[in-house]
Amino acid sequence: MNKSRNSLKIEAFNRYLQQQDLKSTKQRYYIADVFFGVSSHISLEELLSLSRKRYPAIGYATVYRTMKLLTESGLAAESRFGEGQTRFENVPEKGHHDHIICIKCSKILEFHNEKIEELQAETAKKFGFKVVRHKLELYGYCGDCAPKSTT
Amino acid sequence: MNKSRNSLKIEAFNRYLQQQDLKSTKQRYYIADVFFGVSSHISLEELLSLSRKRYPAIGYATVYRTMKLLTESGLAAESRFGEGQTRFENVPEKGHHDHIICIKCSKILEFHNEKIEELQAETAKKFGFKVVRHKLELYGYCGDCAPKSTT
């Protein structure tokens, strides 16, 4: 019962491909399946190497293009923390969330705070802005990495 | 009375250079002066071309290195909105602020909301995190660019 966990998302992806008159290929299937199977925030390189375990001939460009499709379909979301490469995460059905990142061990947690969202919208309104999306990232030390976890 | 506006920051920069046993050069002076003189969110390319108006021989690498120093000294801050290049902004004496960006015309406004900051710290605490910095960016449409500013 390993496959069934992602099957709903895979189906959604296939539906998207059909809608857009795109083709279902083995590569797309394996990449999507790998992606849906990992917990979070994976880079293209990582995705490529995991996908190749299932289908060795996959090329970087295909992973790149497939992730673009997944992002367009709304099933994946890009995130760029600090520097380096773009990472991708599953878009949770539950809705939007923000990130809290440990600057020591790079642990990434997700959270959602409705009150903050409200204040954001409110603040934007003051400037005559209509917010369509936002990015909130908290950087700091997690419990394990705190500089002084004094008694 | 044009120069005096930046002189405090220039002095702070020179102080930083001394502290670090680094040298004061014409290039560093002109780049810093140009940077402190612009309102906000300038890219390296822009900074290079402005600096060259005052000192034509300046090279890209020097601007790059000088901005790195200014960032390390705490007088400048990097910001990466959406894609493309890193931009730099003056670090305001008033303290931290966040950004609200128009996705149509790229206008960038700054704001600060104490309540949001508090909620962030509070949220982080729940996860055992100690926040040292954060990034909050609101993307949307400004008053001028709103899709439908209906009556």
Add this chain to the structure above:
DNA sequence: ATGAAAATGAAAGTTGTTATCGTTTACCTA
């Protein structure tokens, strides 16, 4: 003024992303 250490500018090297191109594959139609 002098010389050691640091800074500079030009250009090469990196890194991560995107486009190109000839070959292969999916999938509609008969």
Add this chain to the structure above:
DNA sequence: TAGGTAAACGATAACAACTTTCATTTTCAT
């Protein structure tokens, strides 16, 4: 089920932004 065509593939070239290298120039404490 075979055939044709548009789409997708993989390899690799091209790009863009950033960073480093290196020979030469400059700063600054004698």
